[in-house]
Amino acid sequence: MDLTYYLQTLDHFFIYLVTSMVLFLIGTYIFKWITPYSERALIKAGNIAVSLKLLGKMAGLVVVLQSAIRSSINLIDLVLWALIAIIVQIVLHLVIEYVFTRNTNLAKEVENGNTAVGLFLGGVSVLVGLIVAATISY
Incomplete structure (x- = not known):
């Protein structure tokens, strides 16, 4: 095991970590x-x-970010793929939440504490994140 190699690349680890956390936020x-x-309230x-x-939205974002990190060839590539993926994730979430369920106000259901709807929408966010993450490749 070459400890020197790991010490030389530690800065890359921290740069990617901080960048990814900022993108997640x-x-x-x-x-x-x-x-x-x-x-929050x-x-x-x-x-x-x-x-x-x-939690589902956040997990979906993490899945997308981990794919962008794994597929990126440099930091700019990571940021670009992550931003594209985040935008796609948000657009697909809005389409699913508002277009496909026009007759039901899902946001209101979640706000009123409908756990089944909250779990469904969180799960959909994770599933969409998995699909988006799979498309990030070279």
Whole structure:
């Protein structure tokens, strides 16, 4: 085991880690920004449905980011693929939540504490993240 090699690449690890965390926070912030209610307040009040939905969104973002990290050839490549994937993830989430379920206000259901809807939407976010992540390749 060549310890020198690992010490020489440690800076790359930290740069990618910090960049990925910033991208994760940006994606999470955008999801929170487009949500019509305060997720923080509802989670603090014990709304499990909101918590499940937000956790699913965050997990979907992580899946997309890990794929961008694995497929990137440099830091700029990582940022570009991650931003594209985050945008696609958000657009697909909006399409699924608002277009395919026009007759039901899913956001209102989650806000009212419908755990089944929160879990469904969180799960959909993870599944969409897996699909988007699989498309990031060379």
